[in-house]
Amino acid sequence: MAVGLGSGVFWAYQQYYQTLNTKLTFNQPTLYELKRGQNLHHLLAYLEDEAGLPESWPVKLLVRFEPTLAELKAGTYELSPGMNVQQVLLLLASGKEKLFEIRLVEGFRWRDWQGQMQAHPHLLSAQLTELEAQLKPEGGSLEGWLMPDTYHFTRGMQASVLVKRAYLEMQKFLLEQWPKRKPDLPYASPYEALIMASIVEKETGLAEERPRIAAVFVNRLRKNMRLQTDPTVIYGMGDAFDGDIRRQDLRTATPYNTYVIKGLPPTPIAMVSRDALMAALHPIDSEELYFVSRNDGSHVFSTNLADHNAAVRQYQLKK
Structure with a gap:
């Protein structure tokens, strides 16, 4: 009798380990959600219906003797092609969600x-x-x-x-960066540096130009000149902006129109990268007051209005 019982347990273990090593039939990564309140039985039913598991009773039987096998954590998991039942159980027990x-x-x-x-x-x-x-x-x-x-x-x-x-x-x-800023910048607070950084962010996508762009705006602030930057105008226009800035737009007063107001706009105009913020806090030393796009992502910088107007004619007006 004892021999028969022992052989029965051995057979059950054989069936269990055979089930554990059964390759599932996912042919692409598949999301599976074990919801709160669900348990091993829900998972095994899913594997039988959707993943080619021929039978689940050996696992259900064995967890009566090893209940830790059923300690699955609720969540959403990615089941990969080639996984077997054991790997799925280990994944859901680990709690490593997708x-x-x-x-x-x-x-x-x-x-x-x-x-x-x-x-x-x-x-x-x-x-x-x-x-x-x-x-x-x-x-x-x-x-x-x-x-x-x-x-x-x-x-x-x-x-x-x-x-x-x-x-x-x-x-x-x-x-962290505010106390390390370049001395004597014309910002009254870290927030003003953040506002400046947002303007730099919108004016150029070239990392090497950012500290130079920042220097132009810093120089203009120091001389009490208007910043005259188009991205602030666009931001202030909101939904009215249709892709073009017209002369009338440059003359229309908004809190963000830096052709009309002096100083910085009241808030940032965009989300700011670390690089743009570092440029605002560490502009280069220069006397440049102007820049104009070359239409290739880069800019021509000038220290005086005559040179700037010449660059505008060359790159914007094509004269």
Whole structure:
């Protein structure tokens, strides 16, 4: 009798290990969600229905003697081609959920980032509209206050969690770098440096030009000259901007039209990279007051209006 019982247990173990090593039939990476309140039985039913598991009873039987095998963690997991049942069990026991990502890009506006997050299929964005009231950023807007980066998250995370992470990253970086800034810059606060950095961010995509662009604007501030930068005009136009800036737009007063106002606009006009912020805090030494695009991504810089007008004729008016 004891021999029969022992052979039966041995046979059950054989069936169990054979089941564990069964290759599943996923032919591409597949997302599987084990919801809260679900357990091993839900997983095995799924593998039987969707992944070619011929039978699940050996696993169900064995977990009565080894209950730790059934300690699976709720979450969303990526099941890969070639996985066997044991690998799936280990994955769900580890809690290593599938990480999704979103790239929040420098130079975009807060509303652009909101649109990205709202469109992401694995993020929940219901709380985004409440964030400015919760965080109370200087300037009253999250514009410029969020660190551009690629952010990773698990399925179903609130987008507000990512925003708070980006907000803390920018605060930390700005406050770390502010005391190290170049002496005698015409910024009254770290926030003004952030505003300047957003203008630099929008004016050039060339890393090597950023400290030089920043120097032009710093020189203009020191001489009480208007910044006269088109990206601030565009930002102030909001939805009225259709891709072209007209003379009338340059004359129309908004809080952001630096052809009309003196000094910096009231808030940043875009999200700011680390490089743009470093350029605003460490502009080069120069006497340049003007620059104009060569239409290839680079700019011609000038120290006086006559040379600037000549560059405008050459590169913009083609005369």
